[in-house]
Amino acid sequence: MKGVNVALGAAGLAAFLALGEAVPRLGLVKEAYFPPTSRIAGALADEVTDSAFWSALGDTLTGWALGLAIASCAGIVVGVVVSVVPYLREVTASTIEFLRPIPSVALIPLAVLLYGTELRSVLLLVVYASFWQVLIQVLYGVQDVDPVADETARSYGLGTWARVRHVLWPTALPYVMTGVRLAAAVALILAITAELIIGAPGLGKLIGVAQASQAVPEMYALIVVTGLLGLLINVGARTVERRALAWHQSVRGEVAV
Amino acid sequence: MRRLSAGLTAGALLLVATACGSSDDGSPDAGASSGGVTTVKLGVIPIVDVAPLYLGQQKGLFEKHGLKLEFTTAQGGAAIVPGVVSGQFQFGFSNVTSLMVAQTNGVPVKAVANGIASTGVRGKDFNGLMVKKDSPVKSAKELEGKKVAINTLKNINETAVRQAVREAGGDPDKVKLVEMAFDQMPAALDQGQIDAACVVEPATATIRSQGGREIASPLIDVAPELTVAMYFTSTQYAQQNPDVVKKFQEATAESLAYAEAHPDEARQIVTTYTKIPAAVLEQVVLPKWPAEPNRSSIEALMKLGEEDGLFKKTPDLDALLP
Numbered sequence: 001m002k003g004v005n006v007a008l009g010a011a012g013l014a015a016f017l018a019l020g021e022a023v024p025r026l027g028l029v030k031e032a033y034f035p036p037t038s039r040i041a042g043a044l045a046d047e048v049t050d051s052a053f054w055s056a057l058g059d060t061l062t063g064w065a066l067g068l069a070i071a072s073c074a075g076i077v078v079g080v081v082v083s084v085v086p087y088l089r090e091v092t093a094s095t096i097e098f099l100r101p102i103p104s105v106a107l108i109p110l111a112v113l114l115y116g117t118e119l120r121s122v123l124l125l126v127v128y129a130s131f132w133q134v135l136i137q138v139l140y141g142v143q144d145v146d147p148v149a150d151e152t153a154r155s156y157g158l159g160t161w162a163r164v165r166h167v168l169w170p171t172a173l174p175y176v177m178t179g180v181r182l183a184a185a186v187a188l189i190l191a192i193t194a195e196l197i198i199g200a201p202g203l204g205k206l207i208g209v210a211q212a213s214q215a216v217p218e219m220y221a222l223i224v225v226t227g228l229l230g231l232l233i234n235v236g237a238r239t240v241e242r243r244a245l246a247w248h249q250s251v252r253g254e255v256a257v
Numbered sequence: 258m259r260r261l262s263a264g265l266t267a268g269a270l271l272l273v274a275t276a277c278g279s280s281d282d283g284s285p286d287a288g289a290s291s292g293g294v295t296t297v298k299l300g301v302i303p304i305v306d307v308a309p310l311y312l313g314q315q316k317g318l319f320e321k322h323g324l325k326l327e328f329t330t331a332q333g334g335a336a337i338v339p340g341v342v343s344g345q346f347q348f349g350f351s352n353v354t355s356l357m358v359a360q361t362n363g364v365p366v367k368a369v370a371n372g373i374a375s376t377g378v379r380g381k382d383f384n385g386l387m388v389k390k391d392s393p394v395k396s397a398k399e400l401e402g403k404k405v406a407i408n409t410l411k412n413i414n415e416t417a418v419r420q421a422v423r424e425a426g427g428d429p430d431k432v433k434l435v436e437m438a439f440d441q442m443p444a445a446l447d448q449g450q451i452d453a454a455c456v457v458e459p460a461t462a463t464i465r466s467q468g469g470r471e472i473a474s475p476l477i478d479v480a481p482e483l484t485v486a487m488y489f490t491s492t493q494y495a496q497q498n499p500d501v502v503k504k505f506q507e508a509t510a511e512s513l514a515y516a517e518a519h520p521d522e523a524r525q526i527v528t529t530y531t532k533i534p535a536a537v538l539e540q541v542v543l544p545k546w547p548a549e550p551n552r553s554s555i556e557a558l559m560k561l562g563e564e565d566g567l568f569k570k571t572p573d574l575d576a577l578l579p
Contacts, residue, residue, distance in 0.1 A: 032467075033444045112336045116345025117300070117329050199331035206532075208332045209303050211440045214459045215532035 035217045043217035044224060053206070057225070060202035063119055063191040064184075064233075067126025071187065072180050075131050079138025080164060080172075089139070096135070104129035104190050108197055122194040122202070129190045130183035134176065141175030142168055174245055181237040188233055192226050203229075295501055296325040299488075300337040300346035303330045303530050305383070305458050306373045306486060307350055308523045309546050311530060313512025322508040324501070330530070338364065342491050347498075348505060352486040353555055354413035354562055357572040365492040369502050369579050370509035372486035373544040374551060375476040382474045383458045383544045384414075384485075386421055389446050390468035394453060397473040398427035403452035406437040406445060413485065414455045416561045417475035424478045429565075443467065459533050462540040479561060480554035487550060506579065510548040517546045550578060 020037040023029055035043075047053045082088045104125045111121035145168055153163045195204025203222055210219035301307040313319055314326045329346055331337050338359055341349040350372055351359075359366045376382045386405075388394045394403065400422055407414040419429035437445060442454035443463045455475060456464060465471075476483045488509060495502050516523040520543055527533060533541070552574070559572055 030444075030447065033447075108336075109339060112345075113339045113343045116298075116340045116343070117331050117336060118345075197332055198336050199329075199333075205330070205332075209330070209530075210532045211438070212302075212304060212332075213532040213534070214440060214443070214463050214537055215534055218532050 033216060035220060039217045040220045040224060044221035047218065047221050047225070056201065056203050056206050059119070059200075060188075060191055060195065060204070060229070063122040063126060063194070063200070063202060064187050066119075067123050067191060068130055068180075068184055068187040070123065071127045071130035071183055072134050074127070075134025075179065075183070076138055076176060079135045079142065080168070083139060083142035084160060084164060084168070096132075100132045100136070105193060105197065108194070111194070112198060117199045117201075119200060121198050122191055122200045125194045126187045126190045130187045133183040133186055134179040137175040137179030137182075138172055141172030144175070145171045174248055177241040177244055181234075181241055184233050184237045185230060188226070188230055294320065294323055294325050295504070296327055297348060297501065297505065298327045298329050298346040300329050300331055300340045300349035302333060302337070302350065305527055305531075305533075305541060306544055308527050308543075309512045309516035310488075310509065311526045312516050312519075312523055313508060315526065316512075316515060318511045318515065319508040322504040324504050324508055328530070338366065341489065341494075342366065344491070344494070347494055347501070348488055348490050350486060350488055352413045353484060353558060354416060354567065356487065356489055356577060357559060357562065358412070358567060360577050361568040361570050361572050366489050366577070367492045367495045367579075368487040368489045368550070368577055369495065370488040370506045371484065371513060371547060371550045372488055373484075374547050374554075375474075375483045375485055376542065376545050377477060377482040379474045379477055380471055381542055382477060383461060383542045384417070384456065384474070384476050385461050385471040386418060386453055386455050386473040386475050387446065387461065387464045387469045387471050388453045389449075389464075390470070392452065392470070394472060397421040397425035397475075400453055401427050401431040402433070404433045404435055404450075406435050406442050406451045406454040408437065408439050408455075408457075410434060410436050411567055413558070414475070416558060416565055416567065417479050418455050419565055420561055421473040421475040421478045425473065443469075458541045458543075459537050461542065462537050466537075466540065480551070480557040482545070482547075482551055483554040483558060484550040485544070513546040513548045552578065 017037045020040075022036075024031045024034050024036045031039075082092055107125060107128060108121075111124045115121040115124065149167050149171075150163065153167050158166065191202065192204040192207075194200055195202035196208050197204075199205050199208065203226055207219055207222045207226075210216075210222060299310065301310070310326060311328070314328075319326050329340070331340065337346070337349040337351055338355065340346045342364055348369070351366075353368075356366050356368055375384065386397060394400065397418075405418055407418055409415075415434060418432070418434065422429040422432055435451065437451070437454075439456055439460045442451070442456050442460055445451045446454050446464060446469065447467060453472065454460075454464070476485060488505070490502060490505075523543060523546075524538060524541070527538060527541075528535075555574065555578070559568075559574065562568055563571065
């Protein structure tokens with residue numbers, strides 16, 4: 001079953017690459033602006049021999065990982081506290097709904113003012129964007145707690161911490177995992193966007209330099225790298241999710257099918 | 258699951274620790290100093306224009322004056338001015354109109370050294386108002402009612418394009434100016450999405466290689482040898498560190514003169530911080546790098562900018578220029 005899926009995925013990718021080769025070759029799009037797959041692959045091969053590429057990759061991954069970790073921890077802590085403390089949810093609901101849709105990139109001037117073109121500017125944007133993904137899922141997750149289970153725990157005299165630990169957390173965990181998986185993708189997009197626009201070190205900055213230099217194949221080669229990175233991160237996040245939730249019926253159910 | 262939650266807690270603590278540990282930049286106006294050499298951060302856009310400073314750094318001209326440059330490349334001027342004013346960088350590179358706009362908005366900037374000037378030679382400038390090969394447009398006057406791309410509205414290139422149209426006898430108000438990044442202009446021009454584009458190198462070279470024609474040299478229409486961009490600092494930094502500013506001025510003037518005298522070396526160093534393909538780089542027209550700004554050209558730029566309503570009040574050039 002899994003082998004078939006991998007084969008289908010590879011076939012789809014191969015077809016897509018072939019299309020990328022054919023479209024400029026047939027003259028549907030000018031080669032100068034959209035080079036065929038083979039030329040992009042050539043540029044990619046040049047890139048991977050360049051040490052600047054690897055340090056940029058490292059910078060992007062650092063921004064992504066740090067940002068995601070901060071956003072996840074903050075989202076989980078804030079989400080649980082908001083849910084557990086009476087009235088806090090009502091007090092914060094409108095503020096959260098107000099802040100959540102503000103696009104992270106709109107904060108770029110603030111980031112530059114505070115931190116210049118450093119990693120911390122990237123972190124500000126990444127954390128802001130991915131924090132809400134986690135927080136909202138945690139809030140949903142906590143709402144899903146079975147009231148009977150909660151009442152039972154209360155009547156057995158469990159304290160707040162014990163109820164968070166044994167009732168709330170197991171119910172919320174699948175939601176948290178979904179939030180973290182969504183946040184992982186958002187964090188990558190924002191890390192690269194921040195680098196591209198602000199000029200903080202990383203793959204985004206290299207894309208910006210290639211763009212400004214009219215180095216079209218190199219630019220697409222770097223874009224391909226960001227796509228691959230997104231793919232890997234998604235696969236990784238799903239694996240972690242399956243491992244962490246191996247006990248949960250949603251995952252157990254999936255395995256049985 | 259216990260392990261997971263323990264891991265998350267440990268991770269959170271570690272992050273808090275590292276986040277606190279990394280926030281020690283020192284006072285923003287200090288500039289690290291060791292062994293008589295002061296390190297200053299310079300905010301630049303990775304383009305041909307700033308080649309002299311990379312060259313000056315490589316040739317030891319800054320070291321000679323007791324300075325070490327740390328280049329911070331930003332994608333656009335939008336990050337450089339706030340970066341300098343907030344003390345993230347000590348110096349920055351920006352076009353003169355942006356500096357005048359900043360000053361009239363109460364942003365404390367002070368130009369300290371010359372940056373680049375137009376070549377003053379029509380058809381052989383790093384900037385041009387270009388149309389595609391088979392365009393019927395022959396002069397800037399014919400752009401009335403047409404769509405012209407510039408990189409930033411209400412900035413130096415708006416002044417320049419409007420002046421080019423005026424000089425050709427047209428009405429600049431009838432030209433539809435659209436904002437577009439320089440690097441997207443060759444493709445947009447080629448596809449007919451715009452009728453003309455005000456571009457700088459290396460996009461100028463790309464359009465030329467596609468057979469595009471130059472119908473005007475807008476910077477030259479503003480002033481024959483226009484000072485286009487300069488290096489600047491914040492007024493606060495200039496007041497508190499007059500000696501560093503003086504060293505920077507001297508080293509920059511030497512670097513500009515060196516680059517002007519050694520264009521091949523300047524062209525070569527561009528490959529170290531951009532990805533301009535070798536074939537394009539050969540075709541690129543280098544700007545002029547005079548050591549001193551041309552005050553009368555800046556006055557012309559200011560008057561036109563005022564006419565077009567770019568400034569809230571009249572810029573104070575005596576305060577702005579070195």
